[in-house]
Amino acid sequence: MSADSATPADQPRAEARRAQILAAASDCFHAHGFHGSSISQISKAAGMSAGHIYHYFENKEAIIAAIVEQDIERLQEMTDDMRAAENPLEAMMESIDAAVAEHMQPDHAPLKLEIVAEAGRNPHIAAAVHAADAKIMGAFEETIGLIRRAGGHQDDSREIRGRTEIISALFEGLIARSIRNPAIDKETTLRIFRQIVRDLLQR
């Protein structure tokens, strides 16, 4: 018996293949949507056969779920950085511009909305989205709680959570607005957006 289970060289290889599929799927989904991208398309983009994808993912849903999980890691890093900053309030204010710009990128906005829409109907996607949201919102709440306490406020947890929800809703809403009205005046909108966030954080 091979007590030293699973050849050591296999681990990074499988990992690489998985990443390869995820990257290809992400490209396809962004370009044509979840339902508009076929396994065959994804396999071509990933440079492998269609059947082989099922060695790494149970089905198409599992690919989306993995992309959702992957996405939150970046967000988590962002809030971690803020919390570690010397002045978390200003760190957050400074990162808003980039975050909004990224959220409103026309190539990425549709998939973000589509994933949420899918979560509203598909229990498997819903599970992944809920778990991801709980994680990232927890981190976000911590950061905002820190900023509020530094500003001399003593809110209960519901208040912190509510303010966090509203800031998140604003971000998410801007994604939709950027699609509904591509001619949106980003400068003015961003100015008002920043003012509201600042109020929510320190007033």
Add this chain to the structure above:
Amino acid sequence: MSADSATPADQPRAEARRAQILAAASDCFHAHGFHGSSISQISKAAGMSAGHIYHYFENKEAIIAAIVEQDIERLQEMTDDMRAAENPLEAMMESIDAAVAEHMQPDHAPLKLEIVAEAGRNPHIAAAVHAADAKIMGAFEETIGLIRRAGGHQDDSREIRGRTEIISALFEGLIARSIRNPAIDKETTLRIFRQIVRDLLQR
């Protein structure tokens, strides 16, 4: 035989059939999404054959576009009512609770997001969504401009538009939040939401 229950009139017969299809399609889309609803399903729900649907709509996309157009009529009525009210500010504040509750209805939220996501990729849907948005945003801006002027403010049109965009983004964002976090504390969130809207309208 000639005792038809629903539509007694002769001329708007085609109109009635169209409405019948739209209602059935709306039900299907809300339940299973745009891509998850087949023409066959819709035709069954509408009580007619699949082929017959193509007498009234060029294709599946055209059905979604018609639903988008239909949806804004209700929104338009809402802002018209506000503008006609004795105190538009309070009329708007009073309608917020119902509007938020409706936006966050779990049965309706996914399709709203899905339509925007689809508009981000599909030019035909995009055209319908952009036209609808221009119309409703114009009406909304008028109402908000009226409230601001009544409050003694002299904003330029960009400012009005920006504030309107942010309020719209908040509404839209809450749809997404209600799906990402179904356990959201609606009471607290709504309280903060109302405060922000009030600030945007009168401060």
Add this chain to the structure above:
DNA sequence: TAACATAGAATGAGCGTTCAATCTAGAACA
């Protein structure tokens, strides 16, 4: 009669998924 409403079958393409068959590279052995 002409014109429209409607049904239902036909079409052809594409889907997600499965699976038996092959390849490949390293371990075990001689």
Add this chain to the structure above:
DNA sequence: TGTTCTAGATTGAACGCTCATTCTATGTTA
């Protein structure tokens, strides 16, 4: 060393099914 063994990686065809759309034929009305 060279040879055999083996297990995972990979392929590509095939399956059964559903899809949006079109076509043809029949029913209805005026």
